[in-house]
Amino acid sequence: MTAPLVEIRNLRVVRGGQPILRIDALTIGKSAVLAVVGPNGAGKSSLLLALARLLPLERGEIFFNGNPPASESDLAYRRKVALVLQDPLLFDTSVFDNVAAGLRFRGFGKHEIRSRVEKWLARLGIAELKHRRATELSGGEAQRVSLARALALEPELLLLDEPFSALDPPTRKRLLDDLSALLAETQITTVLVTHDLDEALFLGDGVAVILAGELRQQGTPEAVFTAPSDLDVAAFVGVETVLPGRVVAAQNGQISVDVGAQRIEAVGHAQFNQQVYACLRPEDITLWKQADLPSSSARNLLRGRVKQILPGGPLVRVVLDCGFILVALVTRSSAQAMRLEPGAVITATFKASAVHIIPRSDETFRISKNP
Amino acid sequence: MPKARLTGQSPVSLALGFPIMIIDAEVFQITILSLKISALATCISLVIGLPLGTVLALGKFPGRSFFLSIVNTGMGLPPVVVGLIVAMLLWRSGPLGDLKLIYTPAAIIIAQTVISAPVVTGLTAAALQALDPRLRLQLYGLGASRLQMIGTLWREARLPLLAALMAGFGSVISEVGASMMVGGNIRYQTRVLTTAIVLETGKGNFDIAIALGVLLLTITFLVNWALTWIQQRGVRR
Known part of the structure; x- marks a missing residue:
């Protein structure tokens, strides 16, 4: 430089x-x-x-x-x-x-x-x-x-x-x-x-x-x-799903985070038992009907129920309840093809590398209380 | 002064009398003196009021709004009060009596400047404050020096600034009290259009007073017409 x-x-x-x-x-x-x-x-x-x-x-x-x-x-x-x-x-x-x-x-x-x-x-x-x-x-x-x-x-x-x-x-x-x-x-x-x-x-x-x-x-x-x-910063740049959790396994740059109802696999460095936030961008999440589910390489596979569908231009924002709230972004046509509607049961997948881990300090915890 | 009498004159002969008056030497002298005095007073007011109004509009100092309210009060100063104060100052036995200015055109110019300077100052400040305050940041952000910034703001506010000039001139060309008190309405020396009208009316010479009144209005109109023409050249439609 x-x-x-x-x-x-x-x-x-x-x-x-x-x-x-x-x-x-x-x-x-x-x-x-x-x-x-x-x-x-x-x-x-x-x-x-x-x-x-x-x-x-x-x-x-x-x-x-x-x-x-x-x-x-x-x-x-x-x-x-x-x-x-x-x-x-x-x-x-x-x-x-x-x-x-x-x-x-x-x-x-x-x-x-x-x-x-x-x-x-x-x-x-x-x-x-x-x-x-x-x-x-x-x-x-x-x-x-x-x-x-x-x-x-x-x-x-x-x-x-x-x-x-x-x-x-x-x-x-x-x-x-x-x-x-x-x-x-x-x-x-x-x-x-x-x-x-x-x-x-x-x-x-x-x-x-x-x-x-x-x-x-x-x-x-x-x-x-x-x-x-x-x-x-995450909230400002559009990371919509921010889940507080605890690291339950950490090995070779692969970590598992217990977020309460589910366990999320992520790539990154953290210590065992550390309090962290797992952050997900809505465009990194893929939605599948149960029947179409491929034998995907995605490490994370969560079943949930569609809570809300928010159209916004060519993309549709889907709010899922998987024990916690997960926001995904899909195209309008695929939302129609999957016949997404509130109450439908659906599977969300995302790669471990799509999860961004932020260590949780007391200060950030305070901020997170009002998401 | 032509010795006409109102009694027994038809409106037609009054109207015919008007052009005769203009070419009358004394009326001409009075008119020119009025114009000279008021134009000079307005120019001095501009020299004082433009910078002062700019400082009051753009400056940041304690007491700024207090000074602005003094100026705004000054815009409505009664000419007779100004006449009284200036007369007291210039009176033979007064503090500035040694200057021997009382009952001279200079005394009228001083009094008229006191009347019109606050008008020009106040309207200049208002004109500059009406501009977008970010314009100053934009000018500095383009590399303007302080003087270049102020010069550009004056150019941006040229329409209301010319209006300030017209208001300043209007406030003194039409003023009578102060001119009478400090000038004394002395024939060939300090008699101006307004004081001549007062005199002729007092003597019962309504025809002359009316003609002088028409002349005053015409002159005021012509001066403002010229200034308005300059002003409106730049108006966007």
């Missing part, structure tokens, strides 16, 4: 006497796209504003290119970054003048401004809007102008605060595709704040989870989504 562009150490942000953000350590590699995820009000935007030096820090330092923050003025620093907010916040002037604004702040010459503005308008597919009044644009066009305004600065660090959340799905999808290509091509280091996990997975090559003002996990998307560091 190359040297990091941004290194955060012991960051604390306090507002109105209340701590709102705490990050002990966070690094952003050069050319990386870090997706910062978390629910609304978790402190994600505060992180972004802190990175833009627009928020006073109670404590801690943000190193840029290895340099401590005191090495340059806020203005000099800000001219290396560019910020895009959820609302485009365009100025009441032409599209051209909007995109030129940051370049003019930096004192660029006329020709340089013209060529950069035209280049980035074209890159974002909005060259024909050049002379339009910015306040007359549609939401998608306006957000493209806002992105062009930031990208025209060719910043070392691009900060995006939920830039797609106000757009309708098709517009959002097109813009995401275009931005993804632009970021891959320009290699601009980017921090994307979002509450949308699909967006984070799509654009980010790293994911940081912020919950209740605290950085809880940073890693590759796979690591965060398949091996959440604690219960709260």
